[in-house]
Amino acid sequence: MNGRTADSVPAALVGGVPVARERVDVVLAMVPARDREVRPEGQARAERQRRRWATQVVVADELARRACAARGLAPPPREAPARPPAVSGTEVADLGSIIAVTLAHSPAARTLLAALEAEQRVPEEAVREYYDRNPDRFLTPEALRRGVDPYGGAEPGDFLPYDAVHDVVVRELRRALGRQAFFDWLDRARADVEYMPGHEHPGDPSHPDHEHRH
Template sequence: MSEHAAVVGGETVPVERVEALLAAVPARDVETRTEAFARAERQRRRWATQVVVTDELARRACVERGLAPPAEVSPERVPAVSGTDVADLGSIVAVALAHSPAARALLAALEAEQRVPEETVRDYYVRNRDRFLTKDALRRGVDPFSTADAGDFQPYERVRDDVMRELRRARGRLAFFDWLDGARAGVEYTAGHEHPGDPAHPDHEHRH
């Protein structure tokens, strides 16, 4: 087996980093000594490689952007991450954000860069009125699209900042995905460490 899992920017990513992450993340409850177990382990290694590569790419991006150097990763103490924070990011990105201080720092920087026009915020408020019913209206079962009147909704001025933050976060996540897609395009993987969705290997799975 190769001593490195991937090559990023001409530098190797040691297999030991993948092994450390695998040791920190429990395997699925699959009966050992079966083909299903062997297949799951192969995919788990490829998945872990993607997490480690994402960390490596994020470290480099932080340096390029002049962000404060994140603390070293400690796989044994992967911080808890709220499902509402990362449930829509996919398992690779979700664990990368939990595993990598650099990835979290980069995501925060990308979110801070987003500029959401006022008209976009107001349009979101108008198109999603069901999200802004007052507690009293909710208790009364008011239909926001037919029976509600103006007093059944929280005023725009009260919820504007929350909507702005939510839209900025959403745009920041999209920017993170775009950055990651571009950054890992040039990564070279050794056999057994390819992306889990790479159709070049026979048991690929198209999931993140």
């Protein structure tokens, strides 16, 4: 490829600028492989998909760095990780493994997410609607102990007052809106990425062993 050695071939190009494969290797080293496959061909396939997955984490980090620079945000410097980033199963379920690990791995991604979240405005009617639609989330501790059914037979006093939980609901809705804004930003930003062979998105149907799980 243009006279470059195999070692110098990048994992991807972001806006035409190479993203080094060594950054992908760092993510792979941080997140150990899971032994889900026992046959050699299965292990090879899993490792190919793992590299593609790790490339997505690195690309998202690079895109977040650029977005922070464009916004005048200064993420804290990344320190060499002493252990793999802590990612809970809930975070993976809510965000997908790529974004969950990106946020654990990338100070720039966390800084950008915080900025996007701070920009969100939550209408009062959305707060009220959430409170009215989710009575099970606002039972008092006493009502929970008594096993009160929030959808039948509950009394007004069995629920925490709207004013008492208003700010908590606002924070929760703002967090959800911020995450959606982050997803939308990443989808748009990825349009400027070119992946090298072996580093395509795991769900890219152009390679034969693609998969749709993140």
